Amino acid sequence: xxxxxxxxxxxxxxxxxxxxxxxxxxxxxxxxxxxxxxxxxxxxxxxxxxxxxxxxxxxxxxxxxxxxxxxxxxxxxxxxxxxxxxxxxxxxxxxxxxxxxxxxxxxxxxxxxxxxxxxxxxxxxxxxxxxxxxxxxxxxxxxxxxxxxxxxxxxxxxxxxxxxxxxxxxxxxxxxxxxxxxxxxxxxxxxxxxxxxxxxxxxxxxxxxxxxxxxxxxxxxxxxxxxxxxxxxxxxxxxxxxxxxxxxxxxxxxxxxxxxxxxxxxxxxxxxxxxxxxxxxxxxxxxxxxxxxxxxxxxxxxxxxxxxxxxxxxxxxxxxxxxxxxxxxxxxxxxxxxxxxxxxxxxxxxxxxxxxxxxxxxxxxxxxxxxxxxxxxxxxxxxxxxxxxxxxxxxxxxxxxxxxxxxxxxxxxxxxxxxxxxxxxxxxxxxxx
Amino acid sequence: xxxxxxxxxxxxxxxxxxxxxxxxxxxxxxxxxxxxxxxxxxxxxxxxxxxxxxxxxxxxxxxxxxxxxxxxxxxxxxxxxxxxxxxxxxxxxxxxxxxxxxxxxxxxxxxxxxxxxxxxxxxxxxxxxxxxxxxxxxxxxxxxxxxxxxxxxxxxxxxxxxxxxxxxxxxxxxxxxxxxxxxxxxxxxxxxxxxxxxxxxxxxxxxxxxxxxxxxxxxxxxxxxxxxxxxxxxxxxxxxxxxxxxxxxxxxxxxxxxxxxxxxxxxxxxxxxxxxxxxxxxxxxxxxxxxxxxxxxxxxxxxxxxxxxxxxxxxxxxxxxxxxxxxxxxxxxxxxxxxxxxxxxxxxxxxxxxxxxxxxxxxxxxxxxxxxxxxxxxxxxxxxxxxxxxxxxxxxxxxxxxxxxxxxxxxxxxxxxxxxxxxxxxxxxxxxxxxxxxxxxxxxxxxxxxxxxxxxxxxxxxxxxxxxxxxxxxxxxx
Numbered sequence: 001x002x003x004x005x006x007x008x009x010x011x012x013x014x015x016x017x018x019x020x021x022x023x024x025x026x027x028x029x030x031x032x033x034x035x036x037x038x039x040x041x042x043x044x045x046x047x048x049x050x051x052x053x054x055x056x057x058x059x060x061x062x063x064x065x066x067x068x069x070x071x072x073x074x075x076x077x078x079x080x081x082x083x084x085x086x087x088x089x090x091x092x093x094x095x096x097x098x099x100x101x102x103x104x105x106x107x108x109x110x111x112x113x114x115x116x117x118x119x120x121x122x123x124x125x126x127x128x129x130x131x132x133x134x135x136x137x138x139x140x141x142x143x144x145x146x147x148x149x150x151x152x153x154x155x156x157x158x159x160x161x162x163x164x165x166x167x168x169x170x171x172x173x174x175x176x177x178x179x180x181x182x183x184x185x186x187x188x189x190x191x192x193x194x195x196x197x198x199x200x201x202x203x204x205x206x207x208x209x210x211x212x213x214x215x216x217x218x219x220x221x222x223x224x225x226x227x228x229x230x231x232x233x234x235x236x237x238x239x240x241x242x243x244x245x246x247x248x249x250x251x252x253x254x255x256x257x258x259x260x261x262x263x264x265x266x267x268x269x270x271x272x273x274x275x276x277x278x279x280x281x282x283x284x285x286x287x288x289x290x291x292x293x294x295x296x297x298x299x300x301x302x303x304x305x306x307x308x309x310x311x312x313x314x315x316x317x318x319x320x321x322x323x324x325x326x327x328x329x330x331x332x333x334x335x336x337x338x339x340x341x342x343x344x345x346x347x348x349x350x351x352x353x354x355x356x357x358x359x360x361x362x363x364x365x366x367x368x369x370x371x372x373x374x375x376x377x378x379x380x381x382x383x384x385x386x387x388x389x390x391x392x393x394x395x396x397x398x399x400x401x402x403x404x405x406x407x408x409x410x411x412x413x414x415x416x417x418x419x420x421x422x423x424x425x426x427x428x429x430x431x432x433x
Numbered sequence: 434x435x436x437x438x439x440x441x442x443x444x445x446x447x448x449x450x451x452x453x454x455x456x457x458x459x460x461x462x463x464x465x466x467x468x469x470x471x472x473x474x475x476x477x478x479x480x481x482x483x484x485x486x487x488x489x490x491x492x493x494x495x496x497x498x499x500x501x502x503x504x505x506x507x508x509x510x511x512x513x514x515x516x517x518x519x520x521x522x523x524x525x526x527x528x529x530x531x532x533x534x535x536x537x538x539x540x541x542x543x544x545x546x547x548x549x550x551x552x553x554x555x556x557x558x559x560x561x562x563x564x565x566x567x568x569x570x571x572x573x574x575x576x577x578x579x580x581x582x583x584x585x586x587x588x589x590x591x592x593x594x595x596x597x598x599x600x601x602x603x604x605x606x607x608x609x610x611x612x613x614x615x616x617x618x619x620x621x622x623x624x625x626x627x628x629x630x631x632x633x634x635x636x637x638x639x640x641x642x643x644x645x646x647x648x649x650x651x652x653x654x655x656x657x658x659x660x661x662x663x664x665x666x667x668x669x670x671x672x673x674x675x676x677x678x679x680x681x682x683x684x685x686x687x688x689x690x691x692x693x694x695x696x697x698x699x700x701x702x703x704x705x706x707x708x709x710x711x712x713x714x715x716x717x718x719x720x721x722x723x724x725x726x727x728x729x730x731x732x733x734x735x736x737x738x739x740x741x742x743x744x745x746x747x748x749x750x751x752x753x754x755x756x757x758x759x760x761x762x763x764x765x766x767x768x769x770x771x772x773x774x775x776x777x778x779x780x781x782x783x784x785x786x787x788x789x790x791x792x793x794x795x796x797x798x799x800x801x802x803x804x805x806x807x808x809x810x811x812x813x814x815x816x817x818x819x820x821x822x823x824x825x826x827x828x829x830x831x832x833x834x835x836x837x838x839x840x841x842x843x844x845x846x847x848x849x850x851x852x853x854x855x856x857x858x859x860x861x862x863x864x865x866x867x868x869x870x871x872x873x874x875x876x877x878x879x880x881x882x883x884x885x886x887x888x889x890x891x892x893x894x895x896x897x898x899x900x901x902x903x904x905x906x907x908x909x910x911x
Contacts, residue, residue: 086774086776088667088775088776089775089776091774133617141588142641144592146620146623147588147591147592156867160867161863162861162864163860163861163864164860164868166772166839166840166841166859167774168772168773168774168806168840169585170580170584170772170805170806170844171772171843172577172578172627172844172847172848173842173848173856173859173860174848174856174860174865174886175624175628175868175871175886176591176623176627176628177624177867177868179619179620179624180619182623183617183618183620184619200673200674201673226535227556231712256713256715256716257715257716257719257720258719259716259718259719263713263715264713316613316614316615318531318536318612318613319534319535348614348615349534349615350615381613383617401617406608406609407621410601410607410621410875411619411621413874416874418867418870430617
């Protein structure tokens with residue numbers, strides 16, 4: 001039985017926050033308050049043969065293929081409590097609907113942080129961030145955000161709640177099932193709880209804003225930083241080709257106790273000078289905190305400008321190929337009338353592009369430009385996901401760059417095994433199932 | 434069988450298929466006391482050969498167990514259901530070290546420490562350091578998601594492997610992840626690491642390498658008892674310091690270590706903490722000053738420090754020699770491997786002590802205290818009738834205490850054959866059913882390392898006992 005207090009039928013009241021690629025759920029919006037309710041809603045939807053899309057803060061709903069069927073929106077926002085946090089254990093377990101910002105502020109009171117960041121942290125939920133492999137520049141010891149996850153509870157499409165891992169940092173007890181759901185876009189199950197490994201918050205932080213006249217100097221600088229004893233919390237190279245096709249700035253975030261921080265600043269300055277930086281500015285907290293949120297938001301959302309059509313892409317390659325990839329991207333787009341800005345992570349090997357196509361250009365022409373750019377990137381074993389684009393372009397473009405994904409058959413087999421009736425997010429994930 | 438042997442020899446060469454009883458004996462066991470004879474042992478030299486062997490095994494409906502160095506402590510490399518053991522000792526090449534990208538591509542038979550020795554001159558090392566690192570292989574580490582004393586700060590195997598070439602159960606070859614750090618799609622790499630060889634066989638492994646720190650400092654702090662030492666650990670972590678390692682030994686271990694290696698611990702020592710810090714000179718200085726001041730609040734009997742490699746080695750001598758030394762206290766010991774939230778350390782150790790007193794068996798406690806990984810070692814004499822059954826029950830009881838305290842069944846040794854019957858302590862039927870579905874998705878036909886991890890469904894008297902008694906000697910590793 002559905003509880004009407006938790007559900008409202010469509011389409012009498014439209015809730016645009018659950019609209020995915022212009023499609024509203026045809027049957028209901030569910031907003032359960034706990035994992036048990038969520039699992040019963042899922043079980044019911046599944047039994048009815050409905051297609052369900054789990055929805056967190058809605059900050060990344062544009063990512064992925066257009067849903068092939070969408071009956072029920074399953075919101076997780078009310079599952080927003082901290083289940084446990086014992087600061088001395090440096091672990092916490094939270095419900096999936098808590099926002100990253102709320103979790104951060106609680107952890108911060110105890111001098112701790114989660115080494116995961118995401119665009120729009122005040123809206124993005126933990127479940128959504130983990131399920132959508134949200135980009136972030138915070139790279140504690142250059143680890144992947146998935147490395148912070150130590151346990152998970154998930155509702156399977158038939159409503160069964162299963163758990164794996166635990167609240168300890170060292171664990172080999174059964175399969176590490178959480179891995180199936182990280183970056184899986186809710187394709188195999190709905191994340192209801194996540195346990196994390198936490199990190200002490202650096203006593204002090206600073207960000208260095210360093211300008212270079214030449215792109216190659218910025219990347220030489222970055223490589224030299226990673227060869228040194230500095231361990232940046234974040235390091236990006238930022239290009240705005242509209243302003244300059246040769247200039248580049250690097251932002252380096254570092255942290256530590258007093259003397260360690262000072263030493264790192266000295267080392268970075270020296271490396272900057274050696275690589276002919278034209279200016280070095282030190283930005284302290286809290287300005288630096290805001291700066292990183294702004295840069296991340298801009299990386300995934302880009303800049304809106306009236307007469308242009310904006311798309312945002314994400315690529316990865318080995319760290320040493322990042323500069324090469326950036327040059328490939330610029331040379332592919334240089335004479336196409338597009339505007340381009342790029343933020344890259346030369347230590348991690350990630351590239352985020354904001355491309356603005358002239359509004360007068362035909363859709364297929366623009367898609368052709370993206371395809372060509374992709375082919376060039378494939379030559380250096382990179383790939384290009386189009387994360388944000390006009391919905392009407394999705395039918396003409398494989399947003400996932402699926403040909404570059406190895407083991408896709410095995411991913412299809414996982415889907416067929418765990419969600420044989422294709423209840424969850426059909427059409428959205430790399431398998432398009 | 435003769436036809437199969439001939440076919441396998443065509444794939445891997447005449448000398449690399451073992452079928453004589455005397456040869457098979459070498460592959461009968463691992464670091465636990467579980468034993469089972471494989472039908473054949475095959476030693477392929479590359480991915481293609483592994484793939485062909487897997488295909489032939491499937492044609493003949495024979496299970497496969499991939500084997501590294503056989504140092505595992507949970508029976509993971511034991512061919513419980515016979516079949517073919519694929520020994521990785523010829524797949525032992527370091528294929529590539531990419532200094533700029535700080536990655537290495539290795540074959541699964543590469544010995545863990547050899548990789549760090551190889552990359553050391555480049556200023557790089559491979560962080561996961563199980564205590565068996567002089568012998569264990571990277572492939573075996575992947576199967577067990579191995580840890581090590583230094584995984585407190587740097588994470589375990591899964592945090593350091595970015596990609597793998599694997600052979601699936603049907604003999605097909607594919608990649609999970611690669612040389613980059615981020616790939617779209619399900620994290621097949623992550624689900625395979627720690628799956629104890631039941632989902633796929635890794636044939637090439639891409640690992641992250643870390644910069645060798647500027648300084649490493651070891652501190653040895655001696656306390657009256659484990660309660661005080663545990664409080665000091667909580668104080669250190671609570672102060673926002675995550676050292677590279679924090680190890681602890683209780684009074685039984687101290688007594689044994691003192692007798693064996695003359696570690697020179699002061700009289701009345703009830704607990705020894707070893708704390709290792711690494712990083713920038715400044716951060717090591719700042720943090721060690723703070724750790725010293727935290728430890729002083731708990732009235733330590735002694736604090737020693739060293740940064741010089743030889744001096745540091747001396748501080749580690751007692752800890753490293755303790756397992757061998759336990760033989761001085763009793764003929765046998767059964768080593769348990771559970772992990773708990775570190776704030777539960779005092780309470781869990783109290784319960785273990787009560788259990789020890791109640792049962793009359795001494796239990797020596799050796800702990801990776803920083804990450805809450807316990808290795809209680811139950812001292813016994815297997816020649817005494819009934820002793821074996823009793824210590825098995827005590828071991829299971831300890832794991833139950835760990836799980837009830839919010840912990841897990843295994844921190845770093847894996848479930849294997851040793852703890853499969855205890856899985857229900859931690860997981861519901863549904864949890865385990867969801868896990869076993871993975872074998873279906875990977876289409877393994879349960880041919881890869883069958884009979885491991887999950888409960889067998891029926892208690893199996895003698896065999897189960899033999900599985901669980903880790904009668905490890907001085908050469909054993911944790």
